[in-house]
Amino acid sequence: MKTPIKILIGIGIAIFFLILNIAENESSLIAETASMKAPLSQQVREGVDNNLKVKGELNESQALRNYFNTDNLKESLLTADIIIVEVEEKYSAAEIVVFMILIGVMAIIAFVLVKQGSKQTSREYDKMSSVEFSTQKESTITFADIAGNEEAKESIMELADFLKNPEKYQRYGARMPKGVILYGPPGTGKTLMAKALASEAGVDFLAVSGSDFVQVYAGLGAGRIRNLFKSAREKGKCVIFIDEIDAIGKKRDTGGLGGSDESNRTLNALLTEMSGFKGSEGIIVMAATNRLDILDEALLRPGRFDRQIEIGLPDLKARQDILKLYTQNRPIEDTISIEKIAQQTVYFSGAQLENLMNEAAIYAARESASFISEKHIDRALCTVIAGEEKKDRSNIKEEERRITAYHEAGHTIAAKLLSSENRVTKVTIIPTTKGAGGFSMNIPHDSMYHRKKDMFHSIKIALAGRVVEELVFGEENITTGARNDIQKATEILVIMIRQLGMNEEVGIINYDILMGESRGAGERLAEICNKEMKRLYAETKELIEENIHLVHAIAGELMARETLKEDEVNRVINNFKVA
Ligand SMILES: Nc1ncnc2c1ncn2[C@@H]1O[C@H](COP(=O)(O)OP(=O)(O)OP(=O)(O)O)[C@@H](O)[C@H]1O
Numbered sequence: 001m002k003t004p005i006k007i008l009i010g011i012g013i014a015i016f017f018l019i020l021n022i023a024e025n026e027s028s029l030i031a032e033t034a035s036m037k038a039p040l041s042q043q044v045r046e047g048v049d050n051n052l053k054v055k056g057e058l059n060e061s062q063a064l065r066n067y068f069n070t071d072n073l074k075e076s077l078l079t080a081d082i083i084i085v086e087v088e089e090k091y092s093a094a095e096i097v098v099f100m101i102l103i104g105v106m107a108i109i110a111f112v113l114v115k116q117g118s119k120q121t122s123r124e125y126d127k128m129s130s131v132e133f134s135t136q137k138e139s140t141i142t143f144a145d146i147a148g149n150e151e152a153k154e155s156i157m158e159l160a161d162f163l164k165n166p167e168k169y170q171r172y173g174a175r176m177p178k179g180v181i182l183y184g185p186p187g188t189g190k191t192l193m194a195k196a197l198a199s200e201a202g203v204d205f206l207a208v209s210g211s212d213f214v215q216v217y218a219g220l221g222a223g224r225i226r227n228l229f230k231s232a233r234e235k236g237k238c239v240i241f242i243d244e245i246d247a248i249g250k251k252r253d254t255g256g257l258g259g260s261d262e263s264n265r266t267l268n269a270l271l272t273e274m275s276g277f278k279g280s281e282g283i284i285v286m287a288a289t290n291r292l293d294i295l296d297e298a299l300l301r302p303g304r305f306d307r308q309i310e311i312g313l314p315d316l317k318a319r320q321d322i323l324k325l326y327t328q329n330r331p332i333e334d335t336i337s338i339e340k341i342a343q344q345t346v347y348f349s350g351a352q353l354e355n356l357m358n359e360a361a362i363y364a365a366r367e368s369a370s371f372i373s374e375k376h377i378d379r380a381l382c383t384v385i386a387g388e389e390k391k392d393r394s395n396i397k398e399e400e401r402r403i404t405a406y407h408e409a410g411h412t413i414a415a416k417l418l419s420s421e422n423r424v425t426k427v428t429i430i431p432t433t434k435g436a437g438g439f440s441m442n443i444p445h446d447s448m449y450h451r452k453k454d455m456f457h458s459i460k461i462a463l464a465g466r467v468v469e470e471l472v473f474g475e476e477n478i479t480t481g482a483r484n485d486i487q488k489a490t491e492i493l494v495i496m497i498r499q500l501g502m503n504e505e506v507g508i509i510n511y512d513i514l515m516g517e518s519r520g521a522g523e524r525l526a527e528i529c530n531k532e533m534k535r536l537y538a539e540t541k542e543l544i545e546e547n548i549h550l551v552h553a554i555a556g557e558l559m560a561r562e563t564l565k566e567d568e569v570n571r572v573i574n575n576f577k578v579a
């Protein structure tokens with residue numbers, strides 16, 4: 001862009017001088033002698049009168065020559081009977097031609113510049129709207145390269161089968177899922193999963209990032225989406241992978257701030273494209289995000305990203321598997337215990353574990369050591385944890401793990417004791433996207449109605465985390481970990497009391513309807529809710545106190561193994577029943 005700027009400056013200077021020139025030529029006087037109308041002499045003299053410039057053409061008349069020396073030129077000329085004509089000095093034909101050529105040249109330059117610019121923008125536009133995705137035919141990554149996350153792997157393997165044998169599913173009228181969202185913390189292998197799916201199914205892999213679609217030019221994002229799907233269709237079967245889907249798929253603004261218009265348009269294009277292709281076409285769109293909760297609901301509807309798979313941080317066992325994977329092809333000293341490293345790397349993601357082994361390898365290489373030894377790994381641990389005092393940090397972590405283990409054990413034991421129908425399918429102390437720790441429970445119930453007693457049970461199960469914290473660590477050491485639990489318990493209780501007529505004192509009244517008329521009911525309701533909650537908390541505490549041995553057992557197992565599956569939970573509890 002350098003030459004055009006220089007040309008522009010040149011043109012500017014030319015215009016400036018031209019204007020100056022025109023201004024100078026304004027209102028000149030031409031004096032002629034009466035006898036001689038046409039000036040003969042080449043000599044020109046100028047005089048100034050009342051700011052008027054007088055140009056006299058000198059001919060033989062000596063008189064005129066003298067007049068230039070007087071003060072009052074115009075008057076003197078007139079009294080001397082010299083005709084003066086006041087004229088706008090005309091440009092000569094040559095001057096006009098030059099002037100026109102100049103304007104012409106300028107116009108041409110301007111035209112070329114504009115055209116060049118627009119060509120460049122349109123070229124840029126073309127380049128941008130044709131997304132530069134990385135395509136890989138049968139990328140080399142397979143499911144064998146991914147450790148941990150067994151459940152997620154299983155459901156993605158299912159998809160691979162869908163892609164490989166669509167006929168098998170079509171025969172039964174099964175609809176192939178179009179979109180899958182992988183969600184979870186960064187570096188947990190979401191991209192790996194998508195790549196493995198493509199390679200396992202032997203199809204192309206089209207990878208883009210959501211942030212590629214956030215563009216300055218209006219409509220560009222939407223254009224890129226359309227192009228992406230166009231090339232996908234041309235390829236036939238393929239996996240489209242959209243990393244950071246949240247960049248385009250954030251909840252749409254209903255407030256209508258102009259700024260979000262563009263991303264709305266991109267999101268709409270994506271939704272349209274996804275409804276546009278048939279499942280049988282063999283295209284699967286995979287998207288990854290760190291946060292499922294900020295995505296627009298429209299994205300998660302059936303026919304779009306209707307499968308959501310959580311990819312969590314690895315637990316102890318998964319960390320061991322990942323570490324094994326990354327020590328496989330490295331010279332590791334025999335004395336190194338993978339299990340011990342796994343224990344030291346609580347809350348590490350797969351990417352961090354990979355990084356850890358890589359750093360250790362670098363340290364070993366620097367020393368030209370024959371093996372990667374414990375000291376290299378220790379040093380690498382410090383580097384990866386970056387700056388923080390390793391010892392302190394692992395102490396904090398240990399305490400955190402203990403608290404989380406007991407808190408989750410509380411939920412688990414309460415769930416198992418309150419109803420034999422309750423199944424605890426999984427407990428973990430590895431943070432999930434839903435918060436620290438994780439506890440999942442299946443209650444086989446009639447989904448149409450919830451019984452009053454089930455609702456009370458749900459509240460107690462929610463409170464049990466806090467109850468255990470209080471019982472085991474003391475009232476002063478209770479933590480913020482119960483925030484979501486308290487929210488959930490409150491929500492259930494308030495609905496029971498305000499809307500469902502499940503509290504004798506309040507009666508069978510919908511307080512949301514009544515509220516407008518009776519002021520002060522709010523305070524009374526708050527009092528009743530509080531009283532109810534206190535009762536439920538006390539009952540939960542009693543239940544837990546009687547069974548604290550079970551809590552200790554589950555917490556102990558959790559600290560040792562981080563994640564317990566259903567059968568392991570049942571085994572721990574049953575051990576006590578038999579004894
Ligand atoms: N479960 C795993 N097994 C093996 N390697 C893993 C695993 N998880 C992560 N890694 C390593 O971490 C790297 C980064 O993983 P990946 O890019 O798939 O994470 P991601 O979840 O997509 O992260 P982000 O959210 O940051 O995009 C991988 O290339 C791999 O080396």
Ligand SMILES: [Zn+2]
Nearest residue numbers: 465481482485
């Ligand atoms: Zn909890």
